[in-house]
Amino acid sequence: MSAALAEAPPETRVHYLNADYGIKSWLLTTDHKRIALLYLGSVTLMFFVGGAMAVMMRIHLIDPAGALVHPDTFNKLFTMHGVIMIFFFLIPAIPAVLGNFLVPLMVGAKDLAFPRINLLSWYLYIAGASLAVYAMVSGGVDTGWTFYTPYSTSYAHSQVMATALGAFILGFSSILTGLNFIVTIHKMRAPGLTWFRMPLFLWAIYATSIIQILGTPVVATAILLVGLERLFHVGIFDPAVGGDPILFQHLFWFYSHPAVYIMILPPMGVISEIVTCFSRKKVFGYHFVAFSSMAIAVISFLVWGHHMFVTGMSVYAALIFSVLSFLVAIPSAIKVFNWTATLYQGSISYQAPMLYALGFIGLFTMGGLTGLFLASLATDVHLNGTYFIVAHFHYIMVGGAVMAYMGGIHFWWPKITGRMFPDTWARLAAAIVFIGFNLTFFPQFMLGYLGMPRRYATYPAEFQVLNVMSSAGASILGIGYLIPLVYLFWSIRYGPIAPPNPWRATGLEWQTSSPPPTQNFEIPPVVKEEAYAYGPPGSELEDAHD
């Protein structure tokens, strides 16, 4: 250990991490890079809290009669797992951590447009998360993350109010982050950085931000009405006095379906960056990938009804929602095909970020294609409310979003910390995550197809083999997530010093030092080339990165 310390050269350069010290310099910072690290710490904590609940559920489901907890506790576990993973990890993860760090760097600005509002977003996140954790330790909540009425408004005796208020406050955090990104991308791009020279990550973040500012307020309305209903019992969602519980589902899914794209669009942006860099090729069909992000953002607002095919909807509305849901497959497929075409004849290298990216492409494709089963009216009647749905969205959310998040964290880790991570360990962890993930969730497709309903604490004995497989996979997956936690922490102190551009990547963030100075660039950058100016080995274009 002392040898490693002695080898590290003395830190002489001033950068954003050593420009100032002390707890106040972090908690009152308006530097987007430091705020990104505040978010990194918070979402990582929430990820492992939510993950611990998943572990408890998987242990419980080893036995058909339930092995670990009371059925009421099981209800609370899957509810809090969903609330934490969706609201407090997946939605903020890539935008608030990587987006916060990268958007100003990628546009060549000194900071986001509203640095103080950016810090406020983090405090709102912390306030919301604190309420959710309070709800968790003071009895938990058992409505499912969807807060369906009239159960949530009239019957549930758990901590609905605290959890809902937490989600409501978190919404403001999400809105302000999205607003900050849109203004920054519109108004603060460096000279020469035209819209179609922007990295595709920025297009993805831009599309995500649009969904955040248009969708989040509507779920705020829904949550507000649930809160007022619980306070005053006026009956807006209570059919006994003329209210309509289905209205809540419309308001809820009007946000919560687009929210799926808040969770998956930023990962798509990350994958575009990684795939091009480790294929040493310009992305195939830049404009198509950019516009497909925007298309997904627009279509995402027109498909919410597919969550409600079996909860009471006119057959014609269902038909239209089904067709519109199929439309989302087009821009999603454009992305997958274009990444694949980018790989074609590229000089591919298999560093850890690339392994995560390749894993993403495969798993996202499976998650997306199984989504079509659920968008089809007839098959949805059979599969709705079964483990097939659980498997489908975990392929998107874990196989897609979390894989890309891990890939992105590894890709930009040298830029964020100024240190390299141990590549062998990272590749090993990526492989373990891939194997563990598939072993956990593929059996759930089969369970769902065979008819095992989700959200049940017990199940018939014939489903045990597949459930045990899933639980075994979850333990492998858990190890796959713990390994990076260890070596990434280790690398902050003992990792080799990172050069400014370890992957020889394009993009403004790689043209400044690692870690960047507080004002991001010593000299304000000017952009003179298209995005992803990679070339074959030995070519002039490629040598320009050395």
Next chain:
Amino acid sequence: MTDAASAHSSQHPPYLAHHFTDIEQQNESGTLGMWLFLLTEIMFFGGLFASYAIYRLRYFEAFREGSHLLNVKFGAINTAVLIGSSLTMALAVRAAQLSRRKAIIAFIILTMVLGIAFIGIKLNYEWSADYHEGLIPWMGFHVESPNAAGVRLFFCFYFFMTGLHALHMVVGLGIMCVLLHMAAKGRFDGGYFAPVEITGLYWHFVDIVWIFLFPLLYLIGGRY
């Protein structure tokens, strides 16, 4: 870092934040930010308006009955008061552009007086009367009608929407206190008035929400 920062800021006017290249960029960013925020507000109220529309169609007669129980006179007076406050707000922005410090302060105070008058009329002449007439759905609601359930839903929306609107006005009044403080210290002139302008945008938005609320709540009875 502090040396660099102070050397850096000395080249800029004091109101230009360090991360913007020029005042134009800063102003445009602030204005765009407020427009985007207003977009979220439209969606926020939009959820309530959509819900209102659904129940309005389902309980058509009951909503008409409920509307008749509101006091159109005070609603109309309040509409005039609020439009007047939008005018004084616009005049405050103009005064800021012309660097007329006393006029800025006067017009902001006038806007605040009108805003407070609106809330005062609402509280004193409308909501308190509603309470005595038993129209508050969660406080001794009592309406003699075969459509009482629908009327109760109408009043749910009436109180949620006007309450939320009033809450936005209170926030606006709070922001104006800050503006007043800044104006008194002579922070605004023809070169820098973005906070006044942006607050103006917000205030006009709150006004426009009322322009939609007034007919949807007070005038749907169709007798006037």
